[in-house]
Structures are given as structure tokens and as C-alpha cells.
Amino acid sequence: MASTVHVDTGLLRTDVAPKIDEARASLAKIMTALKGELAAKGVVWGDDKYGRTFADGENGYKSVSKNMVESGDGMAEHLGKFSGSVREAANWLDKQDATGAQRLKG
Numbered sequence: 001m002a003s004t005v006h007v008d009t010g011l012l013r014t015d016v017a018p019k020i021d022e023a024r025a026s027l028a029k030i031m032t033a034l035k036g037e038l039a040a041k042g043v044v045w046g047d048d049k050y051g052r053t054f055a056d057g058e059n060g061y062k063s064v065s066k067n068m069v070e071s072g073d074g075m076a077e078h079l080g081k082f083s084g085s086v087r088e089a090a091n092w093l094d095k096q097d098a099t100g101a102q103r104l105k106g
Contacts, residue, residue, distance in 0.1 A: 007090075007093055009090035009091075009093050009094050010090075012086050012087070012089065012090040013086075013087055013090050016086055017083040017084075017086040017087050017090075018083075020079055020082055020083035020086065021079075021080070021083045023079055024076050024079035024080045024083065027072065027075060027076040027079065028073075028076040030072070031069065031072045031073055031076060034069065034072070035069060038065065038069075043055075045061070
């Protein structure tokens, strides 16, 4: 087990968190485009037995599509929260380090 841990809190703020923000923004853009395309296409199956079999039910297109879109939106939202948590963790680690240094100085 390591006796010390080194964390570059500056890099957490300037590199890691911004990359997570970029991933969130990219995913949000993709999801917006996807929802726009799906809305523009409208219903792409027939209203016959085969169309209903494809579209309806728990495993049908409508249900699966809705779940996929909600999951993508949720992932983008959570990436935003995660980048904030990375920044908070960096701040907390800096505070802990400063507190420990003050205690050593006596």
C-alpha cells in the first residue's frame, strides 16, 4: 500500500474537468440532432399488423427509441454533474492539503 498519494489538482481543473465538459457538450449536440431527425422522419412504419409488431409493445421501436433518447439525455446531464464533482474534489483536496500543512507548522 502506498504511503503517499499525489494528485495534480490543477490538472483536474484545467484538463480533466474540461474534457468531461466537452464530452457532455458533444453528447448533448448529438442527442439534439438525433431528436430532430427522429421528429422530422415521423412514423416510418405502417399501421398494419407488421408495423404494429415492429413499433408497439415493451420491446417495440417506440419504447426502445424513447428509452435510448432518455438514456442519452441522462448521460449528458450526469457528465455535467461529474465535471462539477471533479472540480469540487480538486478544491477539497487543496483545502485538505493546506490544512495539513498548517498543522505541521504548528
